[in-house]
Amino acid sequence: MNDSGYNLRKAQKCKGSSVGGVGKIASVGMVNGPVVRGDSVEGFKVREMVMVGKKKLLAEVISIEGEHAVIQVYEETEGLKTGEEIVPTGKPLSLKLGPGMIGNIFDGIQRPLERMEEISGGFISEGIGLISIDPDKEWDVEIEVSKGDILKGGQIYATVQETSLIQHRLMVPPKVSGEVVEVRESGKYKLEDEVVILRDDSGAEHELRLYQEWAVRDPRPVESRMTISKPLVTGQRVLDIFFPLGKGGTAALPGGFGTGKTMTQHQLAKWSDADIIVYIGCGERGNEMTEVLEDFPKLIDPKSGKPLMERTILIANTSNMPVAAREASIYTGITMAEYYRDMGYHVAIMADSTSRWAEALREISGRLEEMPAEEGYPAYLPSRLAQFYERAGYVSSLCKKEGSVTVIGAVSPPGGDFSEPVTENTKRFVNAFLALDRNLAYARHYPAINYLNSYSGYIKMLSDWMKDNVSDNIIDLRAKFLDILHEEKKLMEIVELVGEDVLPDGQRLTIEISRLIKNGFLQQNALHKEDTYVPLEKQYLMLQTIDILYERAKKAVKSGIAISQVRNDAIFSSVVKMKYNIPNDDFSGFKKLKEDIDAFYDGLEKKYEEYAK
Structure with a gap:
């Protein structure tokens, strides 16, 4: 059924009148692409939803000046003529918020594409109306309140298992409160079914269904x-x-x-x-x-x-x-x-x-x-x-x-x-x-x-959590490695001019470690089962392993050992490949890698000491 939704039905009831705050029908004065001028507007409001032309195109009032309104149309305006009707709805662009949104695919104004395909085929036709989440689907509703309960805005009155992962909690609309005077038993209900009725202090009754409507441009309130x-x-x-x-x-x-x-x-x-x-x-x-x-x-x-x-x-x-x-x-x-x-x-x-x-x-x-x-x-x-x-x-x-x-x-x-x-x-x-x-x-x-042009302002906010859940020195390690990357950027400007060989061994080590950080840590393979997602603990152990290698290599360079000896292809390669070779559920490989690093540099230092003698 081509259902243009609650707003359209309400508007059609009010044609030619201004009952309930809905303005009188106006007419199209000018069409400029998605922008339409409405003439003889009376009772229209800024941000109000209106229906334009014979096809009832969905639109929104942007501005009003005297008897004229500027309206933006959410659908194609091809074929729209001056003099056609503009019907007000009395409501701003609003969404139906209820079960059925998860797992769905919508267009920009919450019309489900699958339902639109059933109505108009492979191309979206004009005048489909403001259809939304399926009103005919039945949901298993678990009522959470009893007669006599006092409910305030935001409180949960029922739950629906929307998917196997998400429990949908039906909440009292934020501006509604009162005593529960009627409540239905848990069972199967459709979106429009009333499951709870509240009576507020003034005696007015509010029917709570499986959804609430909310204007899209208004932020929802919080405690x-x-x-x-x-x-x-x-x-x-x-x-x-x-x-x-x-x-x-x-x-x-x-x-x-x-x-x-x-x-x-x-x-x-x-x-x-x-x-x-x-x-x-x-x-x-x-x-x-x-x-x-x-x-x-x-x-x-x-x-x-x-x-x-x-x-x-x-x-x-x-x-x-x-x-x-x-x-x-x-x-x-x-x-x-x-x-x-x-x-x-x-x-x-x-x-x-x-x-x-x-x-x-x-x-x-x-x-x-x-x-x-x-x-x-x-x-x-x-x-x-x-x-x-x-x-x-x-x-x-x-x-x-x-x-x-x-x-x-x-x-x-x-x-x-x-x-x-x-x-x-x-x-x-x-x-x-x-x-x-x-x-x-x-x-x-x-x-x-880009690790040089990017930044995060959440470091200080998250530092306590990181220290409690990952490691005490994780923030210091991050700062240390970012310094290395920035230092490498400066050194590469020199290298591009005169070549890497003229640099002292300490600076050449900075370049080597920087490459290791980029290739072994920052680069990530989304198609590799161990590398597409990495738990925080493994991320820290990877960074710690690179740091161990860096400190041992730096110590060796300071001892006078040549960078060609300090940079061992097998050790550096094994550190780069740790992201693939060490599984996400077994971190014992990091201990073996650390032992290999220590064994290599212990042997190198011993060999150098014997040579020095």
Whole structure:
């Protein structure tokens, strides 16, 4: 059935009237791509959802001036004529938040692609309406409250096993509270079924169903925001040790074409210890999104052995879809994430990419004839980016559970130029900047995160956790090895001019150890079963092994032993290959490797002492 949703039905009931705060029907005065001017608007509100034209195209009111309103349409406007009706709904763009979102694939305004294919075939036709999660599916509902209970906003009144991995906790809407006057028994119910009725202090009754509606541009309220103190463990060494992400934190992943943004986000989606993943494909090429939509359902969650889709929501909005829906997709994703956060889950959002979202803002701004700022982007680009990233956080929810939303936004600067407006402004609002490097990507060094241009502001916040759960000296080791990498960068400038042979042995050792860090630790093979994900303990032992080798080699060089003798191919090669040769569930190989290093340098020093005599 072509169901245009609750909003449309309500609007149709109110045609020609302004009952219940819904304005009168207006008319189309001008069409400019996705931007429409509404004439004779009366009772319309800014950010209100409206239905435009005979096809009832979904749209949103952007601004109102006198009797005219500027409206952005979320669907193709081809064939739309002046004089056609604009029907108000009385509500802003809102999502139905309830069971059925996990494992689903939506467009930018929460319309399920599978259902849309049934309605219109392989191409999305106009006028499908605001369909959402399946209203006809029955769910096993476990009621958690009794008659006479006093409930406040955010409290859990029932649970549904949404997938084998995720228990969906039905919560009282944040602005609702009261006494339970009616409650149904546990059993099978559909989304629209009333399971609990509350009566508030004024005597008004509130029907609680299996979902709640929420405006996408409004952040969901929380009990309190908490300090970020736990890392988002990803199993990727360059992130977990060198540039860690905090649960509830923000990160930018900028990089030019071919540097591995999407692949890095796929690794994070699969291996990070977030409970739920929300992946937003915002304005990416159709073939790239097709690959995501085909690959994700086949992926197996390594922690549970179940399909990864049992804890994933996909939002697909390709570059040829309507530009206004692309702008809305970011808000759709973050609102879904906040909803699951409020249940007490740790959610990670992968936005790929915020540059395409910013381009959508620029196109709409141009059609609105707004004054452009740098490179044609609207002057409010920084504030929009800030509004998005600031919805991340580690919180205590209204139901007294800890949850978080971690936002990882890919940025696609044209030509890899990090000085362009989207990258520069994103840098202001994120705490981790993971700069992807084209040269590293072309050299097959993945993840291609440049260890000199990247940074993480979560080091101090996470240091106590790292010391308690990994090692006391992990932060010091990280700082030491970053110093080596920066020193090597300076030395390589000299080497490019005069060659490596002119350097003293101590500096040549720095170059050798730096290569070891890059090839043996920072470079990671996503296709190798032992290297695609590495537990924190193994990451630390790998770093410690490189440090043992470095200290023994440095001592030997200071003793006067030539670098050609100190750098033993077999020892250095075994240290590089430890990531493959030592299993993730048996770390005994590190003890043997340490013994081999000590035995080699003990023998070398002894041999040198005998020679000196």
